[in-house]
Amino acid sequence: MAIKKVPRLPLRRGSHSSEDDFFDIPDEPCLAIVKRQIRRIRTWVAFILFILFILWLRKAPPPPPALPHINYDLVDWSRFAYSQYATSSDYLCNAVMVFETLHRxxxxxxxxxFFPEDWDVSVDGNRDxxxxxxxxxxxxxxxxLIPIDIEMIRPGTGSGEPWDKSISKLLAFGETEYDRIIHLDSDVNLLQPLDELFFLPSTAVAMPRAYWELPDIKxxxxxxxxxxxxxxxxNALMEAAMPAMYGQKEVNTSSTHRYDMExxxxxxxxxATVLPHRQYGLITGEFRTDDHRNFLGNNYEPWxxxxxxxxxxxxxFSDWxxxxxxxxxxQKLLAEMLPRCKQNPGTAQESGCRDREVWKKLYHDFRGRRKDVCKLLSYPAPDWPPIDRVESSESIA
Structure with missing residues (x-):
């Protein structure tokens, strides 16, 4: 009787051969192996894409666009305007700079x-x-261009800009052909668009708070x-201004107080609707102070x-x-007023001077645009009040 030869190793699953001939006889066709490997790679790719999708869903959403419920392309922009007034060459240049920025x-x-009625647009020469x-x-x-009666803007007294010129901004209240007007002081650096303010809820006026006066003055x-x-x-505002305009009311004419604000x-x-001052009321003087609680509105947020x-x-610009x-x-006054560095101020090792850098750049940018837009250079300071004649070097106009 023949003896059945038993292989030394068991047969592999799906094969009639033992492990002895592993390298001689393939378990399955090569195409099947390739397909299985592709399926395995595809599974990993799908898994990785799923993880990336989950991470994408968890990321912080982008800030919503400004007023998405308003289609700016459908707005009748002839109903809205920005206003400026100029009663001197300097403020005329500033007004044009504001218009240039709005255009840009x-x-x-x-x-x-608004401009004095004795000015005109007839250019008589290069010096006009x-x-x-x-x-x-x-x-x-x-x-x-709206000419105004210069007689209502009488010369003022005092060391700074006279109060009676600033009263011209009240003329914008009478321009009823517009639904909304945004009046800006011309001594500003306009950094971002302001058009969203045209669509505030109805209110007679909206203004930021003079936060630098807080908490003593609100x-x-x-x-x-x-x-x-x-x-x-x-009419109500102009009637209220009449006593001061005709000298029947004593008015504070210092540069740290504006009669129109009063x-x-x-x-x-x-x-009034109070606008957030962080967006709409920042002053350059904030970069010179060490106490930022009024601006931040709290005691814990770092500046x-x-x-x-x-x-x-x-x-x-407000650095009176x-x-x-x-x-x-x-130069002497500048040395006193320049923002201080945080570490080792006034020494060769001083550092932490970012406030100073930002402050100086704001002035530098303004002067550069003045040269580009108006073709005018800043001029030397006149006999300006020395710092020891000022009640407080930290007063802000």
Missing amino acids: LGSRAERVL RDSQLLALARDKYNAV QLSSLLIVIEPSYKEY LLNERYADS DPDKALAEAKLVH PLPKPWVMWP
Whole structure:
């Protein structure tokens, strides 16, 4: 009887051969092996894509677009305007600079410029800069030029800008052909578009708070005013201004107080819509102070000058007793007012000077744009009040 030969190793599953001939006889066709490997790779790819999808869902959502419920392409922009006023060559240049920035930022609202009626747009020569700037505002930036009676703006007294010139911004309340007007002080660096303010809920005025006066004084700041034009409001404001205009009321004419702010606060302090000052009321003086609690609104948030500037829609030049940016700084006064570095100030090892860098750049940018837009340079400071004649070096206009 024949003896059945038993293999030394058991047969492999699916094969009639033992492990002895592993390298001689394949278990399955090569094509099947390839297909199985492809399925395995495909599974891993699908798994990785699924993980990436989960991570994408968990990431922070982007900030919503500004006012997504308003289609800017369907807005009748002839109903909205920005206003400026100019009663001197310096402020005329500033107004044109504001219009240039609005144009560059893509605002489609109209522009209104109030100017003395004895000026004109007839350019008599290269030195007739006022007429050139008026024509530039009208022709390039589509500004509506509105002449005003200069007699209502009488020369003021005091060391700084006279109160009676600032009263001209109240004229915007009477421009009832517009649904909304945004009036800006011309001594600002406009950083971002402001068109969203045209679509605030209905209110007579919207203004930021003069946060630098807190907590002692609670008042609105007139550096930016969102206005719903109304003859009623215009007449009420002008009537309230009459006693001061005709010398029947004593007015504080210092550069740290603006008479238009007083008028507006008397009428709207308890009814105005208050705009967030971080976006709409930042002043350059904030970069010179060590106490930022009024700006931040709390005691725990760290001050970051770059973050403050990134959030701001505009910055208002306010560093009294330093002159405005179109006047070059007196060097001695500048040395006293320059923002201090945080570590080892005044030494070769000083550091933490970011506030100073941001502050100086704001002035540098303004002067550069003044040269580009108006073809004007800043001029040397006149006999400016020395710092020891100022009640407080930290006063802010």
